[in-house]
Amino acid sequence: MAKKIPEPTKAPQSRAFLVGVEFRGEQTILPLEESLEELALLAKTAGLEVVGELTQRLDHPNPETYIGAGKVEELQMLVEETLAEVVIFDSELSPRHLRELEERLGPNVQVSDRTALILEIFAQHASTREGILQVELAQYEYRLPRLTRAWTHLARQAGGGGGRTGSTGGVGLRGPGETQLEVDRREIRKRISNLKAELEKVREHRQRYRAQRKRNQVPVVALVGYTNAGKSTLLNTLARSEVYVANQLFATLDPTTRRVDLPGSHTVLFTDTVGFIQKLPTQLVAAFRATLEEISEADLLVHVVDITHPSAQAQWQSVMATLEEIGAGSIPVLTVFNKIDRLKDPSVLEAASAAIGNTLPISGLTGQGLPDFVRTLETMLYETLTPVHVHLPYQQGQLISMFHEHGQISRVEHVRGGVQIQGFIPGRMLTRFQPFQVKKKPEAEESEE
Template identity: 75%
Template sequence: MAKKIAEPTLPPKERAFLVGVELRNEPSLLSLEDSLTELALLAKTAGLEVVGMTSQKLDAPNPNTFIGPGKVEEIKALVEETLAQVVVFDNELSPRHLRELEERFGENVRILDRTALILDIFAQHASTREGILQVELAQYEYRLPRLTRAWTHLARQTGGGGGRTGSTGGVGLRGPGETQLEVDRREIRKRIASLKSELEKVRAHRSRYRSQRQRSQIPTVALVGYTNAGKSTLLNRLARADVLVADQLFATLDPTTRRVELPGGNWALFTDTVGFIQKLPTQLVAAFRATLEEIAEADLLLHVVDITHPNALQQAQAVHQTLTEIDASHIPTITVLNKVDQFPDPQAAAQTLYGLPGPIVAISALTGQGIPELLSTVSRELFEVYIPVRVKLPYQQGNLISIFHDQGKVSRVEHVRGGVWIEGNLPVRLLARFQPFIKNTSNDASEEVGEIIET
């Protein structure tokens, strides 16, 4: 009789205790309870088992331990009771807060904050060389001022790329003294400089690739939205693609672009991008600049909103805040209310999001409900909607001058020193390219003498 081979057993998950703090002078999009619920999802995505949580409301953070001393003792007792190995704070902790808390809880309990947790998730999900570089840069910039003990929660290898995300590159983070710490800091600074140099090359490559796409005159549409809103499912539906779909936060990290045919025989390139989240770490926004430029350079945005989520409006506001941070808030936007197949009254749900920009289309990326209307709306926004503009284009921007004449509707041209003023109407899809040159006042050229041509 054949002997049955035992199935490999997975190592037990680390047990995590969550701590939420509401600061009265720092308004948040989500309530304290909802933010802790989101933190629990982040912890689950990172592979932790949540065994308890608590919260505190403060006027200002405690200068030493962020939370009050009494709360520290309360959490220590709860950690011992639940056998927790990790304490995760829903706020970003300063280096001093982190050091003091580590001392209070002892070396057997690790202290993480929301930023470190998100960085850890990104490290697990990065699969391309670009994604691995971006995550490693963000990790090192976060760790540098907090370099006091081994950061084992960041020392994970990412899949697919064979990269060194989270590794220390041979640097011992638990040095015997200040001298060792300074050596570590110097090595990390060198690594940060190297990563930034490599990412600049990636950024330049992306810029050249975007220029080629623009010359092909195929418009680009970026899917943006809160993490887990259904962007990847929508791209799969539109392009019959096979982008990873998972019911977890930040399932898709690296951008994916697919070509989609629109009604009328036109084509557009649709790009699925990394999901946003409230309190998105500044290190990630900076490190992912090359990727986020895919959004900032798009001709049209599809803002995908999970209409079934109780905090749909707050999530939408968080997305708009991030779009403003990356200078993409001016791009024409279609609001896409996703998962309406799970909602008894989609029209009533849409009322809760009144005031969001652009046309609003209700769809189900899973079942295909509303997809024809969405594609028609995209086609109309890209190829039928024109916006009146007045731009001053330097003569070095000859390509844009030609595009305005070829694809826009020119009503007036004025040649002046160093450039040309053009008034007329442009298709919405071209607005982002001309944005740096758009003038809002009618007297911008009043002091410049030139030749006026009416068309």
């Protein structure tokens, strides 16, 4: 029976052994050694004691055990020597890999992977109903294809919500010829369906809330960045609030929104979002759709980068790739290099600024650089005018009025079903007009006309 990873406050801690594999020719954000360091921090966040690690470079995964047969034997010996209770791979393992490795390492050793570890951390940290539902859904979708035994242990583990998950049972009436495993899978699929329905209600509630904010014309700035980059500290300083801050990964799961009054008599809503990470599980991206929409619906993204991290540029690249993946790639971005109060070598800042461009150095903790940051933010939201060409249906009367009131109109053309407007609008309103933008025709078509 699989053992649950204990809560961080429980003692003694389970002993974890880490395994990292690098495949030749594979494009990764972090090199193997740094990726394992990140995995070790994840394990620590989950309340585990890391007792050793093993690495291997391969052309491709072993179809049975992921790592080579010789490395499996070496792993067996190291696990025995270190008395490790759980082995965690720095990549997502297939159901077959998990099964084969557990058979070779024995019944007293749990085999896990990065995805399961991140899901466990999320389960420990989720506090709101939305967060708990999202984590529970992600756990079930991850574990369903890996289910090889009775569901009782799984029902107790999933969701981080105590006994609620197990309330669906896991013990159902068997149909003709059904095995207990088939019954368990059917129960889990039913629970997944129920969770998706509940999360859809959450999504609809968020959409109504966002629509209200847009009617009030209060711009929303989403703080995004790699986990532990200092987003919550920055929000606390800007809003003089007390959002939970901890020097650990995924300290913030549920989005937190705070009102901030800017010097130019403008009001902005800042939203602190969950930190990104390399190899972010696809189950989490899907399950946290309602939360991630807070990012994709924002008027401006402030990308917070921990400039003191040795892989700061790689982390920046990882976050930008994830933003594209969730449909937020077209939103204006202001990149800030955070924690400059702890930066010992100024040349690091210069090199990163040259590589990324259009950045500001700040310290969310001490407030250094924040006056320039706030001025730049205000300019991007209220003073920078962006050229747009939109086709607005007559039903979108509010947007038509908004363009006339806040924008600069160059051309108006009434067409069937609506009005086409060309002109300039403030940066804070860009996302509201993006769904109605007129796509530019290819040059070949324009020349034919």
